[in-house]
Each structure stands twice: as structure tokens, then as C-alpha cells.
Amino acid sequence: MDYRMEGQAAYVLHSRPYRDTSLLVDFFTLEHGKCSAVVQGARRPNSRLRATIQPFVPLQIGWRGRQDLKTMSGAEPVGQMLFLTGSALICGLYVNELLERVLQPFEPHPKLFVYYQYVLTELAAAQDIEGALRTFEHRLLGEMGYGLDLDRIDPAGHYRYRAGQGLVPLGRPPQKPDMYYFTGNQLQAIGQDHYASAEVRRAAKRLMRLAIEQLLGDKPLRSRELFLKLKE
Template sequence: MRVEQQPGFVLHARPYRETSLLVECLTRDHGRIGVVARGVRNERARLQRAQLEPFQRLELDLLLKGELATLRGAEPSGAVMRLTGDAGLAGLYLNELVVRLTGRQDPNPDLFAHYERTLRRMAGGEPLAWTLRRFERDMLDALGYALQLDIDANSGEPLDPSIRYVYDPESGASPGRPGDPHGLRGADLLALAEDRSPDVAGLSSLRRMMRQVIAFHLGGGELRAWRVLR
């Protein structure tokens, strides 16, 4: 099947055979696709490797057959989003997260929109910690793993902003014990639910919670980017 002018982003690329790359792309209408970019490591290739850099929206022409697609063309679309320093590391984290939590050829336009919006926020200089928490929340929702952030899992009552809770990836938030290092304030969970940035302590608590939730969905594994960001 020929796919033409498909909006997409490069998530990861690695050498494939002598002169090619195997590229993981997130596309709007076909989800994550493994793409063979033939000959792009050859200096005289028509399609240069520079066109396949992360964080640049592309219009992709693909020949989709079986599990892998063959790249027929790639053209930049829109302004280049420059992510440098900590923003660049955060962008690589997004890419690894998408690769690890999604299957190939599982269409998810909502995830594509969340990913592109997050890159624009980071390129625009928005606070990285809050931007990442928003993406993690929205990505889990798009994948069918939505977080329950405003209801007590035990009582079914709304969360109390003044109470500390522990978050279980399967059941949600329940009141924690005093001094529990994994506890977080109800106010912080409600802030994430209402798309309001909490304070620094709240962002730190939400970061720990999100890592726990993501590790659960990875089957207990972890991301390489966590060690770098640490």
C-alpha cells in the first residue's frame, strides 16, 4: 500500500545493513511505523540523512508492506523545532517513551497531536517538568491507560487537597500513611487533573508517581532516558 504525504516524526534511527537506516516514525494516521530508509548512509544518496533528524515534522511517502515500510520520500513540513540542552534530552525521553509504550501500525491521531503539541511547548521554552507531566498524562489517556486523578479509589469520594495519597497504577489514589515517601498531596493530583501546574514539591511528587505508573505499563522495566535525566 502506498502512503503519500503522511505527517510524521522520526523517533529513533539505527544502521540497517551497509548503507540504510531502520527508522521508527510516529505518523498521524498509521501510528508508529518501522521504516527502512535505503541508501541514506551513502554520501551520494538522493535522500540525505539530515532530513531524518528528530523533532522535525515531515511529510512521508511510504510503501507499506507487512511489518516494515520502505521510505520513498521525506520533506520537511513547517518550522524546525530546535530542542537543545535539557529540552533536547527531554525530547529524546518523549521519543523513547513512545517507542516503548506503543505497538507498530496502531493508529492513534490523538497521541500524534499530543506529541506535536509537546514538542512545540518545549521549543517555545515552556517549563520542562510540567510539560513532561502533561504529556505523560495525555499519552496514557490516548493509549487507554487514563489516570484516575480526582477520586478516592477506596471511598469513591472526591480527593481531599489536604490529604496525602498513594497512587496505584491499577486502582488509583488511596489515602497514604503519614510519612510515606511515596505519598503525594491530593492538591497535586487535582492540579494534574485540572491542567494546573503545582509547586516545585508537587512536580517532584508527580514525577515519582509517573515513573511508577510508566514502569508498571512497561512490565516493571525502566527507560534509558531516566538514567540520563537523573
Template structure:
């Protein structure tokens, strides 16, 4: 039986048969990959159950030739990230995005690095930290996700002429096409200065709002219009 060695984060678990669970992992070498953890809900496997929690970084062994692998030995590489409040909901949002957007078994090493740095950044904030500090983390993650999937629009060039974005111009965003010049009076007109800031990952108040609009529109063809549970939790917690 073929065996694979991997490291990655637990994204999600769900019950499977009588005593097992299906674990969704996020790894740099295989992207999103599923495995059956046999007996993980049994009384004799409480140690394994405690390991298979979201935001836990593990080294583990996978066996089997089918797409759904069997989970072998699993060990914690580090303690789970100590996230609470807004920061925890933000991490759950990233997990749900990965579950909805990533195809199985496609390597995404740059996105994995961005995910880890995002968790580290969130862990450095307080549980009720302002969205001013949290939103740049989420927007940077979304932009990297779009880049890895090939859906990131060209933030630096006019999609119609190929010219560099003009700071004094306004643009409309069309998913899977890019940014086209438009009158400043048009609904959702985007300032060129915001696009330049987002390209440089400089999230001014205006750029944060614009980046949120762009990411939401660009992600729609990937994740669909079914509401994200984590987003609803986050909004109910922040009251926004």
C-alpha cells in the same frame, strides 16, 4: 504495491544491512510505524540522511504490504526544532517513551498533537531553563500518553467509593486500580489537593512531585523496568 501518504516525526534510526536504515516514525494517522530507507547510508543519499533525523517533521510515502514498509519520497515540512541542553534531553526522553510504549500502527492523533505542542513549548525555553518550567511539559505529555493507551488512572475519584477526591484526604496510588484513601503517615501518601491540581493540569511544586511519582508508577507496566537511556542523560546533565 500499496502506497501510503503520511506525515510525522522521526523518532529513531538504526542501521540495516549494508547501506540502509530502519526509521521509526511517529504519525497521527498510523501512530508509530517503521520503514526501511534504502541507501540512506550510501554516499549518494546524503540529502536523505540529513532529513532522517530525530525531531524532523516530514511528509513521506510508504510502500509495501508487510508491517515493515519501504520509505519512498520524503520531504521536510519544517526545520527541526532548535532544542538544546535540558530541552533537547527532554525531547529525547519523549521519543524514547514513544518507542517503548506505543504499539505499531495504532492511531494516536491526540497524543501526536500533545507531542507537537510539547516540542513547541520546549523550543520557547532556553537550553538551560529551570526544571520548574520543563517538568510540566513532560508530565502533561506522560499523562496524555497514559490516556491514549488506556492506563491513565482516574484522578478525580476515589477508586474505592467512587466519590470525588477529597482535598483534605490522603491517598495511595495502586497502578491499574487508582487512588485509595490512606493515613497521611503512609509512605508515598498523596494529598488530595495534589490530585485535584494534576487533574486540572495545574502543576504547583507539590503537584509536580506527585505527578512525577504517579506517571512513573503508571508507566512501569507499559515500558518495563529497563532504565531509559534518555533519563540517564538528562539526570547526568542536570546533576539531579
């Protein structure tokens, strides 16, 4: 492990109290993927880092340490905080929690970092939140090795999603379509991240949830529970 690193592009995924006055923070970085660092004194009232170590702020950070848990040596904002409110905020927390759960420490995912910046920008604009989320989920699955192989879909075909197998072609549509059934046209649009159609958006939401459940396992996401409460 590198003892000292400086000038690393990063975002905060999650933070929690550490000892009396510090924070333990998980960052998503461009060059090193997810990394955890102790931010010493960040909980003190006069700490200049209190307002900096926040989600949705583009940062440049540095750290030191030979173990997996680093000690942060500096952090500077390099752009404006993206102000997310309402459902966009819950979706931003969902994206952060998803990355927190699936990324392994110090595994770089530079393409995913770019898609993360994209989805945050789209959430802040609040114009096509659903399309941005589906695009991000689609690219996340590919980066994690759970790609859906949507390049060879027959647009006239019929498919069923099966856990552990992915999309399995069917000879004909089922008599009673369920949440596991998808048309070739739907899948082709999802493969191209074209979500203008309400039918495709509904199909993409089902498909991404099924695939992400395989990636996450049995432990539910807290942000989904928050979103359900928001809708009540």
C-alpha cells in the same frame, strides 16, 4: 496492510543502520501511529535524506509494502527542525523513547500526536519544560489505557498509589508520608494539568513515574540514564 501511502504527517522516533547504506526508521505518524520503514540509501554521503530523517523535524512521508516493515518512498520536511539543547534535548529523547517503547505498530493515536507536537514546541521554548513533560505523560497514560482517574478526586482527601490498583483513598494521612502518598489537592491540580506550584510539580513527577513504570515493565529507559549523567 496498505501497499502505498503518501502524504503522511510524521516524526522520526528512532533510526539505526540497516544493511550497507540504508536506515531502519521508526516513525510516529498522525494517521497510522508507529510504523517502521527502510529508508534506502540514506547513509550514503550524497543522500538528500541524510539531513531530513532526523528527530524533531515535522515530515510528510510515503511508503510502500504489504508487510509491517515498509519501504519509504519519499520524505519532505514541512517545517523547521526544533533545535533542542541541554536538558530540553534529553527530555526530547526521553519522549521519543517513551513512545518507541509503548506504541504498538499501526495503532493510531491522533490526540497523542497533537500532544507530542505540543511537548516538542514547549521543549524548544525551554520556558516550562517540567510542566510540558508532566502534561504529555498524563495524556500518554490515558491514551494507553493507564489513565489515573483524577476526575473524582476529593480535594480534602488522602490517597496512596498502588501498583495494579492505581490511587486508593485513605481514611487519614499516614504518619510517615512516602513516595506513594498524595493529597487530594495535589491530585486535583495534576488532573487539570496545573503545575505552577513546586509541591504539585514534585507530586506529579512521582505519580507519573510510578504509573509509567507499570506501563514499561522492568527495562529502564536509556534517556533517564543520560539525564542523570547530565546532572552529575
